[in-house]
Amino acid sequence: MSVISQLTKALPKNTVIIGDENTRPFECDGLSVYKQKPLAVVLPRDISQIKKVLEICRKNNTPVVTRGAGTGLSGGATPLEGCVVLGLSRLTRIISIDAENKTAIVEPGVRNLAISDAVEEFDLYYAPDPSSQIACSIGGNVAENSGGVHCLKYGLTVQNIEAIKIITIDGEELLLSRQDKGLGLLALMNGSEGLLGVITEITVKLTQKPQLAKLVMAGFSSVRDCANAVAEIIKAGIIPSGLEMMDKFAIEASEAFAHPGYPVDAEALLLCELDGAEDTVVHDLNKVVELLSKATSMRISENEDERLLFWKGRKSAFPAIGRLSPDYYCMDGTIPKRHLADVLEQISNLSEQYKLRVANVFHAGDGNLHPLILYDAGRPGELEKTEDFGMDILKLCIEVGGSITGEHGVGIEKLDAMCHQYNSAELDVFHQIKAAFDPHSLLNPGKAVPTLHRCAELGRMHVHHGNLPHPELERF
Amino acid sequence: MRSIAELQNQVRSGSQLRITNHEKDSDETFVNMSLYSGIVEYFPEELVVTLKAGTTINEVNQILGENNQALPFYIDNPDKTIGSLYATSGPEFSDSVLGVQIINGKGELLNFGGQVMKNVAGYDVSRLLVGSMGRLAIVTQISLKILPKKIAVKFQNQPSLKNTKPTLGLYFEQKLKKVFDPYGVFL
């Protein structure tokens, strides 16, 4: 019996989806340049159905690609040839809310923002806020260890998860909790990109809504002045709840799109949000205003509507820039903040060299850059050129001591870049971790970690942490 | 002061090693990390400090204190080294971990994570090994997120769960031990 027949037989009606027309919405994730038809898409409604899918796939040696909302930006949920897509979008129950202990237990398909909506009556919210939060699922957030504009103060996903349940490909259920003793298995699952297990239940930590939040918006006549202001604020002992930067191109695009009142004549914009108890916010606010002495313009949100409006420009920066070009490619490198101005200068040089425009938005507080490269996939060779440009940016991030991805994950997109960040012994550890949980490599195989062969093929000398391999050897 | 090369040699030629921070544990079955200490890198505006594993909390506190910054987790005894805290702590500690350098059971020097706030490239080995009680690898260097003192104290006052026994209870923990220490060098 074929895999499809086995699945259809074992599961209720309307659970197994087949046929090009029906599976088309599942052919890609948010990185739509990569597309692949799956063998079938299965949309289970409960854990026992997930187990059945895994069992059938295991017995038939069929790869499984778990999918949340499909908003990922690195191809993590892109189907693989002949795979079953295990879509969790129907598991949307909020199982329980414990307002006293500030936790909630939810199913993996629950949308990020739906959690905050559900606990609003208790004056609580779920802190990590990826810009995709109206759509992305909490299961996907855990699988990517997603960030957002508030993680400098409130942490990434990993710091906001109390416990998870996972099912391994062998059907074993594990409960991993912050209360466990021993290895950090819960942390390991955060950011595991669907390669180690299927996350079936999540206990999230909730955060008390702040008494007051104020957003300072400051324009600068140079990127360097803006970057220096970021360092000054942090050195002064202030941890803003958000600390975001945009360059001139991004400011103009966002202003035209969302009309938040951004200073379009500025070279760089800083958004600095302070939240907490009223007296602390007022105190920190005064200090920040003092530190922003080089700003050419400054506004402080006067009420909630205005604060949200100032944010709206930043949060809609991707679509705002996207509409200026047929296509755009979003990068996600991280760097130590002190190199910010230099790295931006080099990105701008590369932009001239490749003759491709770039807009820059970043989580400046934690050194996470999102250069958006504008291109036209319709022009022959332009996608390849864009990818080369992107790789140059990522290599630059590695060179200054950063990483190729801060929150979007590796997926299929950054497999080559991984060869630059890790040496073969380190990659081998990753492969072995995968094998410890998934010995037959059926869960999202081939994603997130490049084969050693692939890296060797790339043929590039691996420079790790500034050290050449075998430095004792002469090079010509 | 010990060197990485020395430590690697000890792993490659040793069979049953115990990682320790006590000077008196000096025969060849002990890997004494207290001699491998010092601040590798510290930029206050990055909120990141990178330390050799044998650095004591007292030393770290002193340097961070000069900039009104501090370690944001519970510390039961500031005479301990950062490496020993790493080996025995839980999530309250790993929340602040950004990267590690380790020597695995094959004597290979490996780096995971980094010195930046955000890094999701590859599995999160730097947090996985928190609480590993020295049974999987020698942790040589640790990068940590730090905070302004007035914010860090909140976290310092929350006692954390301690690992007390070097148990790798779960089946998957046993498997992971083999990944890092295939020959069973670390007792």
Ligand SMILES: Cc1cc2nc3c(=O)[nH]c(=O)nc-3n(C[C@H](O)[C@H](O)[C@H](O)COP(=O)(O)OP(=O)(O)OC[C@H]3O[C@@H](n4cnc5c(N)ncnc54)[C@H](O)[C@@H]3O)c2cc1C
């Ligand atoms: C406009 C836009 C803005 C964005 N902004 C941000 C941002 O600010 N910060 C940020 O971090 N990301 C951002 N993203 C990226 C994306 O939204 C996040 O990565 C998100 O967490 C993905 O969730 P998802 O439910 O869509 O997951 P999917 O895309 O469906 O899957 C992502 C990965 O997780 C795996 N997976 C999903 N669910 C499970 C599960 N239950 N168990 C095991 N594995 C699973 C998949 O196999 C895949 O590898 C943005 C995306 C878009 C389109």
